[in-house]
Amino acid sequence: MQNFIDAYSWVNIRFLLDGLWVTVEVSLISIIASFIIGSILGVLRYVKIKYLSAIVGFVVDIVRNLPLILIIFFTYFGLPHLGFKPGILFAAMLAMTIFESAMLAEIVRSGILAVDYGQMEGARANGMTYVQALWHIVFPQAIKKTIPTIVSQFISLIKDTSLATIIVLPELLNHAQIIYGQNSAFIIPMFLMVAFMYFVICYALSVLSRILDKKLA
């Protein structure tokens, strides 16, 4: 019991919260960037431009089917050999953005496919160009449909941020490791606290996703 009281000293908790902040920061920036890139890729895949859509589709499928850890390693250890040396924070965000963009591209595309085709036809019949109809009519409806899925994707991104400890990104798990590295009696308390912090954030988001799912359905 004493271990727990010592482990959860204010200094340690502050240090963990600092890590949690980095986790949230990295995931938030990555999900926003991936949302933009993913939407573009998803639309490109949907509109069927000769060759381009096929290439986008193929690249998206490849990235989706690779482990995120591999992409993190590649951006941090591989890119310097190509003459570009990213910092830890940037490498982590870049890897997450690449991976999540591919995931979101697929989600956005299936969202667009789920919008009734009559919407497109109606907009076209009312004199809109194809691009206008896509941008003003189909895309907003597709995004509305996919918001719950995007939130769950955000949850898995927050969890996946822990993988970046391997390139020593100072996030939650990494900070916990630093604390229990100093005192092995803190191992169990630290793991429980880290699990608790992840759980609170992810569970809250999953409840949000369920509410949105009901509201938007």
Next chain:
Amino acid sequence: MWYILTHYWSELIQGLGYTLLSSVIALFFSTIIGTMFAIFEVLPNRAMRIIGRIYIELFRNIPLLVIAMFFYVIIPMYVAKIDGFTAGTIGLTIYTSSFIAETVRAGIQSVDKGQMEGARSNGLTYWQAMRYIVLPQAFKIVIPPLGNQFINLVKNSSVLAFVAGFDLMYQGNSIASLSLDTINSYMVVGVFYLIITLPLSYYMRHLEKRLA
């Protein structure tokens, strides 16, 4: 790339073997455990439902890496000496079982209630009805999502690299540091992962279309 492939062939194949082994073991056990908790959640007993809910929500919302490292660090300290492969696979099983439980639960609930009622009124016990009538129908529905879980499992098994599990990712790292050719090493490892996951994901898409 060719150089990496020919010089480190045995390491790569070993890594591929461990990755597949871990994924298959985890899939087998997490399907059993996941189905168990899915049944818990649809039981008439309230206490069982709460247990099922807690298990699913708990392990779905904690990162796999935290679970795997917990077992890797804690079990050798207090219980028994286990290697990274075992600890990682246990973590993988628990994490995946919560996702499978959620999938199977949705499958069971999508089976028409009349099936259970009909089976019960024909004299089957609750468990018989579950085992012979409801579950087979539920599994037919959840096969595509289960396939996607397996793809995730193969990708997620790369956390074994963190706990010295000798999987593909772990071998990829050691090859990268031995050959000093990081780009090509990681590309070869990527190709090895794609050999497993890409055909599976195309097959699953095909299956989804056919069953839909």
